[in-house]
Amino acid sequence: MENQITFTRAGKGEHIAVVTMNRPDKLNALTKVMEAQLRETMEAVDRDDSIRVVVLTGAGKGFCAGMDINELEVLPPDDIRGAQWMRPFDMNRRADYQTRYGYFPAMRKPVIAAINGAAAGLGLVFALYSDMRFASSSTAFSTAFARRGLIAEHGISWLLPRVVGPGHAADLLYSARKVLADEALRIGLVDRVFEPDDLLDQTLDYADDLARNVSPRSIRVMKRQMWEQPFQSLAEATRMANAEMFDSIQSEDFREGVAHFIERRQANFTGK
Incomplete structure (x- = not known):
């Protein structure tokens, strides 16, 4: 099976897991293969006691441009109400954080999203479920859903107001407009912004401080x-x-x- 997720170690003690969405030619648009590999990888690094911090990023010029449109065209789509997506996977964890994409908060390790390019739809969902969001100055964000005839998916209507406030959340959801990095920083959608060439190094420096100190x-x-x-x-x-x-x-x-x-x-x- 094609590796659509890669995993490497970083930091002075190799205590950082760098998890990379790896479809750069498609701006890391999500497929079912990537979805399964991402969850498998994140669960594996969370079980590994030698790993103390997780950095999630994208290969190439994008973070994640949302669901691959070719998969959205396949009918009938998966019923996301199905038990396989909503059941608790671990009864020691809060059920709220065991949904299809909402498992990041249940992880024991901090997850830092290093958002290196376009983050739309599910890409934004992944960023919001992370503990912190560091972005490249070239990043653009969009909820995207309203422009596809969809709704606020996967708990984003709960997450987004808690991150940016209800007014900004309504704006971003209803309009699905593009938000550039400087505005994202101003409204609290991201926590730090770096130049594109500095983003990963700066994120890893921060993660290394957490891992060692x-x-x-x-x-x-x-x-x-x-x-x-x-x-x-x-x-x-x-x-x-x-x-x-x-x-x-x-x-x-x-x-x-x-x-x-x-x-x-x-x-x-x-x-x-």
Whole structure:
């Protein structure tokens, strides 16, 4: 089977997984093969304890231009209401984050989208399900759905208002207009913008800092706290934090965090 997803390691300790959508001649438009390989790869790197950060990007000049139009023309299409797309895959994870494309938040590792070019439709969905979004200054974004006679797919009507606010979300969804990198940064759609030639290096530098200098256990817990928060009251979030703080004080990473600070040396976190 053709490899439409590639995986390499990066960083000084090779603790970073670089996952690349690899159909550059099609601006990495999504196919069923790519969809399956992406989930398989992301699940595999999440299980690998030697990997601490995941960077998702696209080969060539695009991030992901959405679903391949040739696959959209095949009738009848898959019924996305089907149990195979909506069932919980792991009962230890919140069911909200086990849907067809919504599994990034259930991963234990932070996912940084390095958006190197066009991000439309499902490409934007992947970016929004990531923990952070770093973009090339040449990037263009579009929801695309309304211009194809479609709707706000795959939970984007829930995600987008939380990222950019309800007014901007309505604008981007209803108009499906193109949004360039400078506007994306201004409205909070992306977190950082770099020159095209610098994007991957800058993203990897940031990821390497996370991988080497902060506790993987802390990130794992904080990521879960942040993605649980939309479903919690303040009191529930506080109770969760209190329970997690009790556990963290007893962890190996807490002892190492204190020791490396006092001893003025490089941290050696284990994630335990």
